[in-house]
Amino acid sequence: MVEIRLKNSKSRRMETLDPITPGRVSMYLCGPTVYDRAHMGNARSAVVFDQLFRLLRHVYGADNVTYVRNFTDVDDKINARAAETGRPIGEITKETAQWYIDDMAALGVMEPTHMPRATEYIAEMVAFIEDLIDKGFAYARDGHVLFRVRAYDDYGKLSGRTVDDMIAGARVEVAPYKEDPMDFVLWKPSTPDIPGWDSPWGRGRPGWHIECSAMSHALLGKFDPEGKGRFDIHGGGSDLLFPHHENEVAQSCAAGHAFAQIWMHNEMLQVEGKKMAKSLGNFFTVRDLLDRGIPGEVMRFVLLSTHYSKPMDWTEKKVVEAAKTLRRWYVAAEHGAQVPEAVVAALADDLNTHGALAAMHNLNGVELGAALSLLGLWGGRVPDWAEAQLVDLSAHVDRFAQTRAAAMESKDFSALDALKQALIAAGVEVRMSKEGVELVPGPDFDPAKLEDV
Ligand SMILES: [Zn+2]
Numbered sequence: 001m002v003e004i005r006l007k008n009s010k011s012r013r014m015e016t017l018d019p020i021t022p023g024r025v026s027m028y029l030c031g032p033t034v035y036d037r038a039h040m041g042n043a044r045s046a047v048v049f050d051q052l053f054r055l056l057r058h059v060y061g062a063d064n065v066t067y068v069r070n071f072t073d074v075d076d077k078i079n080a081r082a083a084e085t086g087r088p089i090g091e092i093t094k095e096t097a098q099w100y101i102d103d104m105a106a107l108g109v110m111e112p113t114h115m116p117r118a119t120e121y122i123a124e125m126v127a128f129i130e131d132l133i134d135k136g137f138a139y140a141r142d143g144h145v146l147f148r149v150r151a152y153d154d155y156g157k158l159s160g161r162t163v164d165d166m167i168a169g170a171r172v173e174v175a176p177y178k179e180d181p182m183d184f185v186l187w188k189p190s191t192p193d194i195p196g197w198d199s200p201w202g203r204g205r206p207g208w209h210i211e212c213s214a215m216s217h218a219l220l221g222k223f224d225p226e227g228k229g230r231f232d233i234h235g236g237g238s239d240l241l242f243p244h245h246e247n248e249v250a251q252s253c254a255a256g257h258a259f260a261q262i263w264m265h266n267e268m269l270q271v272e273g274k275k276m277a278k279s280l281g282n283f284f285t286v287r288d289l290l291d292r293g294i295p296g297e298v299m300r301f302v303l304l305s306t307h308y309s310k311p312m313d314w315t316e317k318k319v320v321e322a323a324k325t326l327r328r329w330y331v332a333a334e335h336g337a338q339v340p341e342a343v344v345a346a347l348a349d350d351l352n353t354h355g356a357l358a359a360m361h362n363l364n365g366v367e368l369g370a371a372l373s374l375l376g377l378w379g380g381r382v383p384d385w386a387e388a389q390l391v392d393l394s395a396h397v398d399r400f401a402q403t404r405a406a407a408m409e410s411k412d413f414s415a416l417d418a419l420k421q422a423l424i425a426a427g428v429e430v431r432m433s434k435e436g437v438e439l440v441p442g443p444d445f446d447p448a449k450l451e452d453v
Pocket residue numbers: 029030031212244248
């Protein structure tokens with residue numbers, strides 16, 4: 001079996017993946033909060049861990065990998081969106097979760113084994129919180145339940161901070177119901193106008209962090225053969241390392257679970273060298289780019305062209321280059337199942353997607369086809385956008401030249417104009433010069449419309 005080595009953010013070392021249950025791998029990824037379209041930064045995390053999922057399935061077998069990616073469907077941002085729009089919360093979260101699934105599918109992201117929604121696991125969260133209270137790691141006050149950070153000695157180990165550093169540098173909220181400013185919310189009261197569930201502490205809703213501890217345990221940790229509550233890999237964006245992941249570890253380990261063995265964090269995405277921000281006008285969603293005609297395969301290629309642990313710079317130049325490379329590969333590829341060793345070896349080396357793509361430049365035929373499939377870039381047929389670019393327009397060039405010559409002769413340009421308009425309607429750019437005519441398929445090129453020309 002291929003040995004997979006991963007950089008563990010917990011130990012800060014490269015480690016060989018050694019599954020808790022031999023031959024079976026379990027992985028959890030913090031998914032989106034569903035109130036809006038996914039932006040390219042969200043997409044990077046989904047694509048990176050989809051690529052790991054695909055590698056794990058390739059190495060361990062498709063039935064031997066359990067991948068969980070949650071939907072956070074209870075959150076104050078969702079409540080705010082509902083208040084702004086006057087729409088029911090359930091309608092917003094259902095619609096947004098489906099947008100996410102569809103947009104990620106366009107990027108070749110497979111559906112994980114489980115996609116739990118936080119609101120489906122409220123009972124598990126309440127039980128988890130009760131257990132933490134029983135063990136002295138949490139306390140209830142004024143309808144809130146808080147995690148007692150000072151009671152958990154290893155707090156800060158994952159992100160490499162001490163509690164005192166965190167207090168000095170952090171924007172910790174001081175509140176009358178907290179014993180210590182560092183304590184974080186496990187449960188909070190809900191007013192009648194926002195979602196709430198009955199609990200031993202009154203009607204309320206969970207804080208954000210507890211859902212991942214409860215859901216990862218219910219779907220993965222519970223199946224640890226030694227009963228230690230372990231699972232293999234936990235992923236997320238580096239922006240989640242603190243406080244979200246630090247708090248997940250504290251909750252789970254305080255409850256007595258050994259939790260994730262390997263932590264992986266993908267770095268953030270920039271646009272043309274700048275932080276992506278609505279205020280800078282360089283903020284875009286996956287849907288925005290799909291609507292601009294950038295194919296999902298091209299976006300995925302660009303996202304995989306930088307190692308997940310490095311900041312990724314999204315540029316127009318990379319998009320153009322990726323489209324060119326993919327078009328060439330689609331012409332050269334044939335359906336195949338045997339992925340060349342160099343491609344698997346690169347991925348098995350801490351998910352070196354850049355190295356895998358580089359190795360593919362030397363491939364052809366079935367080897368290239370198999371590698372493209374493993375990279376999630378090819379479903380066994382050339383995508384329509386790439387196919388469209390492959391149509392031979394030489395017969396149309398000849399016809400255009402003849403019609404043009406006839407028009408010059410007769411001084412009647414009506415037939416030439418009609419032909420030109422028909423080509424434009426089919427999405428073809430008509431470039432005329434003294435040398436002749438060049439016909440170039442544009443982004444809206446539709447070969448079916450050429451039949452009307
Ligand atoms: Zn999480």
